Amino acid sequence: MNPVSSVVHVLGWTLLISGWLLAFLGSLWIIILGWQRNILWGVICFLAPVIQLVYVAAHWKESKEAFFLLVSGLVLVILAAFMGVPGR
Numbered sequence: 001m002n003p004v005s006s007v008v009h010v011l012g013w014t015l016l017i018s019g020w021l022l023a024f025l026g027s028l029w030i031i032i033l034g035w036q037r038n039i040l041w042g043v044i045c046f047l048a049p050v051i052q053l054v055y056v057a058a059h060w061k062e063s064k065e066a067f068f069l070l071v072s073g074l075v076l077v078i079l080a081a082f083m084g085v086p087g088r
Contacts, residue, residue: 012083019076026070030055033063 030052035042037059045052056067 012080015076016080019073022073023070026066029066030063
Protein backbone atom coordinates (compact mmCIF):
# COMPACT_ATOMS: atom_id res chain seq x y z
CA MET A 1 0.00 0.00 0.00
CA ASN A 2 1.45 3.35 -0.96
CA PRO A 3 1.45 6.34 1.44
CA VAL A 4 -1.18 8.33 -0.47
CA SER A 5 -3.58 5.38 -0.43
CA SER A 6 -3.01 4.98 3.30
CA VAL A 7 -3.74 8.68 3.97
CA VAL A 8 -6.91 8.55 1.86
CA HIS A 9 -8.00 5.40 3.67
CA VAL A 10 -7.50 6.99 7.12
CA LEU A 11 -9.25 10.18 5.98
CA GLY A 12 -12.15 8.14 4.65
CA TRP A 13 -12.55 6.26 7.92
CA THR A 14 -12.36 9.55 9.83
CA LEU A 15 -15.13 11.00 7.64
CA LEU A 16 -17.22 7.85 8.05
CA ILE A 17 -16.97 7.75 11.85
CA SER A 18 -17.43 11.52 12.23
CA GLY A 19 -20.42 11.49 9.90
CA TRP A 20 -22.04 8.59 11.69
CA LEU A 21 -21.53 10.33 15.04
CA LEU A 22 -23.01 13.63 13.80
CA ALA A 23 -25.99 11.86 12.21
CA PHE A 24 -26.57 9.87 15.40
CA LEU A 25 -26.40 12.99 17.58
CA GLY A 26 -28.74 14.90 15.24
CA SER A 27 -31.24 12.05 15.30
CA LEU A 28 -31.00 11.75 19.07
CA TRP A 29 -31.54 15.50 19.40
CA ILE A 30 -34.72 15.28 17.29
CA ILE A 31 -35.97 12.40 19.44
CA ILE A 32 -35.32 14.42 22.59
CA LEU A 33 -37.12 17.44 21.13
CA GLY A 34 -40.07 15.22 20.24
CA TRP A 35 -40.09 13.75 23.73
CA GLN A 36 -40.08 17.25 25.25
CA ARG A 37 -43.04 18.31 23.11
CA ASN A 38 -45.15 15.19 23.72
CA ILE A 39 -44.30 11.68 24.86
CA LEU A 40 -46.06 10.27 21.79
CA TRP A 41 -43.81 12.27 19.43
CA GLY A 42 -40.75 10.96 21.27
CA VAL A 43 -41.85 7.34 21.12
CA ILE A 44 -42.83 7.52 17.45
CA CYS A 45 -39.60 9.32 16.46
CA PHE A 46 -37.63 6.65 18.32
CA LEU A 47 -39.46 3.66 16.85
CA ALA A 48 -39.88 5.01 13.29
CA PRO A 49 -36.96 7.29 12.36
CA VAL A 50 -38.66 8.34 9.10
CA ILE A 51 -41.23 10.14 11.26
CA GLN A 52 -38.41 12.42 12.43
CA LEU A 53 -38.72 14.19 9.07
CA VAL A 54 -42.41 14.76 9.74
CA TYR A 55 -41.56 16.15 13.18
CA VAL A 56 -38.94 18.48 11.70
CA ALA A 57 -41.39 19.71 9.06
CA ALA A 58 -44.08 20.29 11.68
CA HIS A 59 -41.76 22.01 14.19
CA TRP A 60 -39.12 23.60 11.97
CA LYS A 61 -38.16 26.55 14.20
CA GLU A 62 -37.18 24.40 17.16
CA SER A 63 -35.69 21.46 15.28
CA LYS A 64 -33.81 22.97 12.35
CA GLU A 65 -30.41 22.89 14.12
CA ALA A 66 -30.79 19.18 14.91
CA PHE A 67 -31.90 18.51 11.34
CA PHE A 68 -28.87 20.29 9.89
CA LEU A 69 -26.61 18.32 12.25
CA LEU A 70 -28.19 15.10 11.00
CA VAL A 71 -27.85 16.13 7.36
CA SER A 72 -24.22 17.22 7.78
CA GLY A 73 -23.44 13.81 9.24
CA LEU A 74 -25.11 12.08 6.31
CA VAL A 75 -23.10 14.22 3.87
CA LEU A 76 -19.86 13.12 5.58
CA VAL A 77 -20.92 9.46 5.37
CA ILE A 78 -21.66 9.87 1.66
CA LEU A 79 -18.26 11.52 1.11
CA ALA A 80 -16.61 8.59 2.88
CA ALA A 81 -18.51 6.19 0.63
CA PHE A 82 -17.27 8.01 -2.46
CA MET A 83 -13.72 7.69 -1.14
CA GLY A 84 -14.15 3.91 -1.07
CA VAL A 85 -14.34 3.37 2.66
CA PRO A 86 -14.51 0.84 4.21
CA GLY A 87 -13.23 -1.05 1.15
CA ARG A 88 -9.86 -0.48 -0.45
